[in-house]
Amino acid sequence: MEQDIATPTHSSKCDSCGDRCGKLEVFDWLSDLPDQSDGNDIVEIQFKNTRKGFYRNTSQTKLSKGDVVAVEASPGHDIGIVTLTGELVLLQMKKNNVSPSSYEFKRVYRKAKPLDLEKWEEAKGLEHETMLESRRIAWDLGLNMKIGDVEYQGDRTKAIFYYIADERVDFRALIKVLAERFKVRIEMRQIGARQEAGRIGGIGPCGRELCCSTWMTNFKSVTTNAARYQEISLNPQKLAGQCGKLKCCLNYELDAYLDAQKDFPNTAIPLETEDGTWYHFKTDVFKRLMWYSAGRENAGNIVTLTVDQVKEVQAQNKKGQRVKKLDDQTAVLAVPKENGYENVIGEESITRFDDKNKKSNRKKRKNRKPANRPQNQNEANKPEVQEERKSTPGRQGNARRRGPGRGGERRRREDNGPKTE
Secondary structure, three states: OOOOOOOOOOOOOOOOOOOOOOOOOOOOOOOOOOOOOOOOOEEEEEOOOOOEEEEEOOOOOOOOOOOEEEEEOOOOEEEEEEEEOOOHHHHHHHHOOOOOOOOOOEEEEEEOOHHHHHHHHHHHHOHHHHHHHHHHHHHHOOOOOEEEEEEEOOOOOEEEEEEEOOOOOOOHHHHHHHHHHHOOEEEEEEOOHHHHHHHHOOEOOOOOEOHHHOOOOOOOOOOHHHHHHOOOOOOHHHHEOOOOOEOHHHHOOHHHHHHHOOOOOOOOOOEEEOOOEEEEEEEEOOOOEEEEEOOOOOOOOEEEEEHHHHHHHHHHHHOOOOEOOOOOOOOOOOOOOOOOOOOOOOOOOOOOOOOOHHHHHHHHHHHOOHHHOOOOHHHHHHHHHHHHHHOOOOHHHHHHHHOOOHHHHHHHHHHHOOOOO
8 A cells, every 4th residue: 555755845864953964953952842932033044064144034934943945145045954943042142142132134035946956056066176276276376375165155146265374365366366267256254273173074083073063152262271280191192183273172171170179289399308309290180199209300209198298298398397208198099999790789699690500510520430321231341342352362361351240250160161179
């Protein structure tokens, strides 16, 4: 029996995220609630990669997440995908510091028609080739800049060129050449290395998608002090991300480390003892332990002290007193307990289903003698007969080797003849 399959209203990969999976998606946790007309006609629309905008639905068209729409642009119109509707749009604007009263909203014209989608796909197919050609043109003009991405407008009347430059670049000659070459209106936008990584995307060393391409909307400055506070080795190869800058995740746990180190003593002050001077080597912040070495450069002799002990020693040194000896806390440290199975609810061992009789059966089989095995008489005599044949020939010798028994006694009588008194 044939069934009618409803065709989707848009060309998205799934109903939850459209066809921009993993790019600053917002989970609509109010989508399963009944539709309540709150008078909010503002929608959030996403374009290529991480570019988003807020538009006003003046035509009162019923829009849902994932719909492809035609919106107002300057000049012409652009094609984007609806990523958020309803009350959550106002919360998203508040998060991005956008005021609804002062923001100039552009309009949503309509849902995209098949002709609009066809022209949009053709424009997206030209973006990569345009980027490579613009890089060659910039190289020929001798401009110190890198064009990282190109985005065509939905109606192919304008193209946005995203570039990276360490210094100010005069690209007026470049705009004239690009306009003549591609026959579109040119717009140049300078972005940073982190913004470029967010637009391109990728997988980080943690095995997950880059934070800048999934959920991060603003970029805070990251310095090497964040690594120092967290006692991380200052290795540039490990601290740098795919953008070549310091990883943004260095700031994630920085506040927790700063709060834990509020009462820590100054590590730049050495400890004076009668044996010599001890210098700070490393610190375990959350265990509140500090290691001091007898040498400033070499770490040959190291002692472990608690934060309170270091404070006491520094207080005595401040009074002009030297400590006789530093009490090493290495032997006092608790041995870390290995995580394993514990019978906390009184059940039997987890190995109760294993076959415990395997070892015992092997021992029994190993100690069992061949004569004790249940065999018939013929099989039992075979090894002995073969042994008799290998021995000295003669029935008399064979009878003697068998020892006492009915068979041996009978054969002995036959060999020696009848017994006479």
